[in-house]
Amino acid sequence: MLLPLDRKLAFLMARPVLSGAAKISRERKADLAVHRGQKAPGPARNARRRRPHGRARREQRLRGCPVFETHLDPKAGWQDRDFGMASIKATEKPAAARKRGASPRAPSRGRGVRRYAALLDATAELLREEAPDAIGLYQIAERADVPPASVYHFFPTKEAAYVALASRCSEELLDVHRTPIEARLIETWQDLYRIDARRAMEFYNSNPPYLKIIYGGYGGVDAHNVDKVLALSFSTSSYDRLNRIFHMPVIREPEKKFEIRLGILDSVWQISVRRHGTITEEYFEESTKAAIAYARLYIPDHLEPREFLLDAARNGGTIELPYDGDDEDASPDDEGD
Template sequence: MTSQVKLRSAAKRPRSPKSERGLARYESLLDATDRLLVDLDPDQVGLYQIAEEAGASPSSVYHFFPTKEVAHLALMRRYLEGLRNLDAMEVDIGQLESWQDLMKLDQIRARDYYNSHPPALKLLFGGYGGVEARKLDERYSEEIVSSMYGRYNGIFHMPQMENEALMFTICFAILDAVWAVSFRRFGEITSDFLREGQAACIAYCRHYLPERTPSA
């Protein structure tokens, strides 16, 4: 019974490449999936389409991705890593007067990243991928939330909070909900919905944060 559970679990996740050659093939398949998703919805992109686009055999695709959902999950991981790297981008502290400015900057960068990667919008706001995709998105959110207070506190002297992680978690949920509406209506995150997301998140965080905090 345990072995059957492990097999079912493994079938829901991409197989990690074991060699440089395998890694190159793996990335090539992800690139092909990415190109297909620019014009097609995830439910239109299967393993055979990925194989044809990559110039690979279907068996090669199946080796890494047992189902199309697993291929989409692997691409979703790549995009979430790209979003995570946004926090490492340089911040001109002299241009920031408050935590609100930093929150707006972070959301502008995230919006620009999403809009420049249409497949990311489809995978993360289109409701595709099922349970495993939701779990992956939740883990990503938890990782980002766990570091957000420290990042903000490194730029501004943030107040001591009993549960800052909960505040940022709810803030993330608010932003996702606003941007999901924009994606469903327009296929992108528009400037209007960017501003709506900023306003909603800042209004919520003002329940817990002072209007002004001194620079660190």
């Protein structure tokens, strides 16, 4: 129905008056609230998305989901107010960031030790089946058949579980290098290096969970630090291992040079794992060639073997050259040339 002209004008003139009145009313309410010592009313729409509390928050942590707190600009257009996780501007609270890098809480006795081992076994099984990013603490608890609260007690985050698994990897790798070596297989220092490298390669290839954490880049900073400690242990004892069976020359800063040699090997293996998911024979050969070529800058191609090695080779015996062993029982200084 068409309105007369005067009614149309009156309607149009009344619109800004109503809008202004509504605005004044909201401001008046805010002033009254401040005057009474009360909290001023918030905007018409929520400018801050509430984060989950209580049980919902704990379940997010158990599933490995980060807890976000979203802040939306009230002046932004609706195209910027998409609540999808890919488009919102989310900031993680500092406390959550610190917990993400928290260390595992290893027990020392009794039932806790058994439950801790079961959780590590469950983590390793899941890593064999799925990518590390797809695993959460809730899945680890379900696989180990333990209450989720127990998982959270030992591992604040799934990254902490990966750190614990990296520590187990270090211990098992040291056990591998404690295995005796047939003395007849070691004629040069290059032979010993290839034996050590092949043992490590076969160990990692037969344990995909360790391969993903150490060389796949999924373990995080703390797991990488565990590997760095192991690498430093290898580098520190490498000179003494060689000097036990060969007459080694004097090398300045041997720890640094052996650490660089090990770093060359690890870098090539990391490329192989990222491209093929394993350490291939081709990349193994390339890594040993590069590492030995660097070591030749400081070690002569031929080193005189000690009588300790020659006697063991003639008798068809074996020798033990652990990286964390005690050489008091067979010190090369007490043997003849």
